[in-house]
Amino acid sequence: MKKILLxxxxxxxxxxxSQENKPTTYYFIRHSEKVLxxxxxxxxxxxxGRKRAIYWSEVFxxxxxxxxxxxxxxxxIATASPTAKRKGLKIQLYEPKKxxxxxxxxxxxxxxxxxxxxxxxxxxxxxxxxxKKKYFDINESNYSNxxxxxxxxxxxxxxxxxxxx
Numbered sequence: 001m002k003k004i005l006l007x008x009x010x011x012x013x014x015x016x017x018s019q020e021n022k023p024t025t026y027y028f029i030r031h032s033e034k035v036l037x038x039x040x041x042x043x044x045x046x047x048x049g050r051k052r053a054i055y056w057s058e059v060f061x062x063x064x065x066x067x068x069x070x071x072x073x074x075x076x077i078a079t080a081s082p083t084a085k086r087k088g089l090k091i092q093l094y095e096p097k098k099x100x101x102x103x104x105x106x107x108x109x110x111x112x113x114x115x116x117x118x119x120x121x122x123x124x125x126x127x128x129x130x131x132k133k134k135y136f137d138i139n140e141s142n143y144s145n146x147x148x149x150x151x152x153x154x155x156x157x158x159x160x161x162x163x164x165x
Contacts, residue, residue: 021153022110026129027063028122028147029056029114030138031075045078052143055165057082059146066111069094071118080116096121100128122147130158 033049045053056079065087070080072093084091096117098104117125119142123135126147138145146161 024109024151025112026108026125026147026149026151027060027065027112027114028126028149029079029116030119030122030143030145031073031079031116032056032143034075042074044074049075049143050078052165053079054082056163057086059163060114061086063114064112065089065114067092067108068114068116069099070116071096071121076116076118080114083114100125126158130156134158135160 031045031049032052033046035043035046037043060083065083066089068080068084068087068089068091070076070091070093077091080091094104094115099115099117099121115122115125119138119140122145123137126135126149127133129149129151135147144162144164146163147158148161149156149158
C-alpha cells in the first residue's frame with residue numbers, strides 16, 4: 001500500500017511539473033480586409049477579407065488551438081470564425097485594454113491561443129509579452145502578419161511571418 005501511495009504521489013508530481021513547464025504559445029493576426037466606408041464604425045469584411053479569413057483557417061490547419069480570442073467587432077469575429085469553427089472552438093471576446101492582464105496570462109498558461117485584433121493593438125501585445133518595443137503598428141494595407149510568441153519558464157521567443165494570400 002505504501003508503494004502505491006508513493007507511486008501516486010510521484011505521478012501527480014510529474015503531471016504538475018509538466019503542466020507548469022508546458023509552453024504557452026500565442027498566435028496573433030490582424031483582422032482581414034474590411035469594407036472601407038468613412039461612416040462605418042463597425043464594418044464587415046470584404047469578399048477578399050472573407051477569403052483571407054478562410055485562408056487563415058487553412059494556414060492553421062495543423063495548429064491545435066485551445067482557445068480563440070477576438071475583439072467585439074464584425075471584422076475580427078469574421079476573421080476568427082473559420083478557424084474557430086474548424087477547431088470546434090467558441091470565439092471568446094476580449095477588451096483590448098484588458099487582454100494581457102494577469103488573469104488572462106494565468107487562464108492561457110500552457111495553452112496555444114489565437115488572438116485576432118487590430119493594426120494598432122497586435123504589435124503592442126507582442127511587445128508587452130517580449131517586455132521590449134520590437135514591433136510597431138501594422139500598415140493599414142498589411143493583412144499578412146502572423147506573430148508567434150512562445151513563453152516557457154525560462155525563455156520567450158518570437159517570430160514574425162508574412163503569410164500572403
